[in-house]
């Protein structure tokens with residue numbers, strides 16, 4: 001299984017039926033999948049889906065046809081000068097790439113980061129940036 005990060009832009013969200021469209025597009029591939037995260041802000045709704053690796057191309061094509069944005073995988077970095085170790089980003093990370101250590105300092109693991117970008121908007125200090 002592998003994780004994809006998708007965004008339903010606000011302009012295409014009219015109601016609950018739009019969310020079921022996403023599910024239906026993925027189910028067209030005759031697979032089982034997990035919704036790991038679901039978050040919403042003024043730009044739209046972001047979902048993190050865990051899907052079979054060999055179906056990624058078909059799923060991506062199918063979602064794009066419905067005007068759903070499939071975000072590219074990237075990595076993030078944490079600016080230690082800006083970070084105040086508040087921990088607001090930690091619980092959002094689905095892979096435990098962000099943690100507070102025993103002295104309550106933020107520890108970021110590049111290795112664990114899958115570039116889902118869910119943490120970026122959580123930081124009140126704008127310390128997390130997409131690489």
Ligand code: SF4
Pocket residue numbers: 075076092093094095096097098112113114115116117118119120
């Ligand atoms: S982008 Fe942020 S939330 Fe996503 S895996 Fe990396 S550190 Fe965790």
Ligand code: SF4
Pocket residue numbers: 078082083084085086087088089090106122123124125126127128
């Ligand atoms: S939310 Fe920002 S300031 Fe708080 S621990 Fe995470 S990176 Fe640091």
